[in-house]
Amino acid sequence: MGALVGGCAARCSEMSLLALGLMSGTSCDGVSAALVRFNGHTFRLIAECTRPYPAALARRLRQAAALPAAEVSMLNMLLGAHFADAAARLLRSAKVPAARLAVIGSHGHTLYHGPQDPRPSTLQIGEPAVIAERLGVPVVADFRPRDVAAGGEGAPLVPAFDEAFFGGGPVRALLNLGGIANVTVVGRGLDTVAFDTGPGNCLLDLVAQRLSRGRQRYDDQGHLAARGRVDHRAVERLWRHPYFRRPPPKSTGREMFNETWLAKLFGRQLTEAPYDVLATLSTFTAFSIVQSLRRFVRARLREVIVSGGGVHNRTLMGHLIRDFTPVPVRSCAQYGLPPQAKEPAAFAYLALRHVRGQANHLPRTTGARTPRLLGSLTPA
Ligand SMILES: Nc1ncnc2c1ncn2[C@@H]1O[C@H](COP(=O)(O)OP(=O)(O)O)[C@@H](O)[C@H]1O
Numbered sequence: 001m002g003a004l005v006g007g008c009a010a011r012c013s014e015m016s017l018l019a020l021g022l023m024s025g026t027s028c029d030g031v032s033a034a035l036v037r038f039n040g041h042t043f044r045l046i047a048e049c050t051r052p053y054p055a056a057l058a059r060r061l062r063q064a065a066a067l068p069a070a071e072v073s074m075l076n077m078l079l080g081a082h083f084a085d086a087a088a089r090l091l092r093s094a095k096v097p098a099a100r101l102a103v104i105g106s107h108g109h110t111l112y113h114g115p116q117d118p119r120p121s122t123l124q125i126g127e128p129a130v131i132a133e134r135l136g137v138p139v140v141a142d143f144r145p146r147d148v149a150a151g152g153e154g155a156p157l158v159p160a161f162d163e164a165f166f167g168g169g170p171v172r173a174l175l176n177l178g179g180i181a182n183v184t185v186v187g188r189g190l191d192t193v194a195f196d197t198g199p200g201n202c203l204l205d206l207v208a209q210r211l212s213r214g215r216q217r218y219d220d221q222g223h224l225a226a227r228g229r230v231d232h233r234a235v236e237r238l239w240r241h242p243y244f245r246r247p248p249p250k251s252t253g254r255e256m257f258n259e260t261w262l263a264k265l266f267g268r269q270l271t272e273a274p275y276d277v278l279a280t281l282s283t284f285t286a287f288s289i290v291q292s293l294r295r296f297v298r299a300r301l302r303e304v305i306v307s308g309g310g311v312h313n314r315t316l317m318g319h320l321i322r323d324f325t326p327v328p329v330r331s332c333a334q335y336g337l338p339p340q341a342k343e344p345a346a347f348a349y350l351a352l353r354h355v356r357g358q359a360n361h362l363p364r365t366t367g368a369r370t371p372r373l374l375g376s377l378t379p380a
C-alpha cells in the first residue's frame with residue numbers, strides 16, 4: 001500500500017474500509033450515491049440511492065454551460081449541498097455514522113468536457129467543501145482535471161474499478177448506459193480497453209422530453225420507442241459521425257451529441273414523427289455500442305454486464321440482447337450492484353485509492369502519459 005495522504009491514516013488503517021461515492025451524470029436526473037465496504041480485492045454494497053434533482057435544477061444543469069459565472073458559482077455550492085444531503089440520507093438509512101467513513105469520493109457534475117479542444121479542459125461542479133463541512137468526512141473530488149493535465153481524456157475513469165473487481169475472470173464487457181454510454185473490456189491476461197462509445201440515453205431523453213412536452217424526463221421502459229418505426233437510413237447517417245471512427249482512448253459528452261446534432265440529422269422528423277425518431281435512436285444506440293466494440297476490440301467476449309439507468313429501458317436492452325447474440329447480456333444487478341450504484345461505487349473506490357496514495361486511473365484507457373493520483377482532497 002502506498003503512502004497515506006491528508007491525515008487519513010487513522011481512518012484508513014483498518015483492513016476493511018467504508019467509503020461513499022457520489023455521481024451526477026450527463027442525464028441530469030439526480031445524484032446517485034453508494035455506500036460500499038472494501039476489503040482487499042472484494043467489495044460489498046451496503047446501501048445506494050439516486051436522489052432526483054427538482055425539475056428546475058435539472059433544467060438549469062442542462063443549460064449550465066451557457067450560464068454566467070455568478071450562476072455557476074451559486075450552482076456549485078447548491079449542488080454541493082444536494083450531494084451532502086444525498087450522502088447524509090444514505091448514511092442515515094443504512095444506520096452508519098459518518099465518522100465510520102474513510103472517505104467520500106465525489107465525481108461532481110460535468111459542466112464542460114473538452115479534452116480535444118486546442119486548450120484541453122474539463123469542469124465538474126458540486127463543491128466538495130460543502131460536503132466535507134456537512135459530514136465531517138474527507139472528500140476527494142475533481143478527478144478528471146489531473147488526467148487531462150497529464151495529456152489524457154479525463155475519462156472514462158470507472159475502468160480502474162472494473163479492472164480491479166471484474167478483471168480476473170473471462171473476457172467481459174462492462175457497459176454503462178448513462179447519458180453517454182461507455183464500455184470497459186476486461187479479462188484475465190487482457191490489457192483493459194475502455195472508451196465512451198457515444199450517446200447512451202441522452203438523445204432518447206431529449207426526444208422523450210419533447211414528445212411529452214416536458215411531462216416525462218425519459219422514455220419509461222422504452223415504451224414510446226416501441227411504438228415507432230426504425231428509419232434504417234437514418235441509422236447509417238448517424239453512424240457517419242467522425243467520433244465513431246476515432247480509435248480509443250476517447251471520451252465524449254453533450255458537447256458533441258445534443259439537440260443541434262439531432263436537428264441536423266432528423267430535421268422535421270423530430271416534430272412530425274417523434275416516435276419513429278425514438279425507435280431509430282434506440283436501434284442506433286445499441287448498434288453504435290456493438291459496432292464500436294467490433295471495430296476496436298479484438299478479444300472474444302464471454303459476457304456483457306450492463307449498468308446505468310438505461311438498463312430500465314426494455315426497448316434498448318432488447319436491441320442489445322439481439323445485437324450481441326450469442327454473447328449473454330446481463331444487468332449488473334445480478335452481481336449485487338443495482339444499475340445506478342455502479343458508478344458511485346467506483347468513485348468511492350477511486351477516492352479510497354487517492355487517500356492511500358495509489359494511482360486511481362488506467363492511463364492506457366484515458367491517454368494520460370503515466371499513472372497519476374487523480375482528485376483533490378478536502379480534509380474532514
Ligand atoms: N424506468 C426507466 N425507463 C427508461 N429509462 C430509464 C428509466 N430509469 C432511468 N432511465 C434512464 O437512465 C437515465 C439515468 O441513468 P444514469 O445511469 O443515472 O445516467 P447518468 O450517469 O448520465 O446520470 C435517465 O435519464 C433515463 O434515460
Ligand SMILES: [Mg+2]
Pocket residue numbers: 023024025026027028029030031032
Ligand atoms: Mg444519473
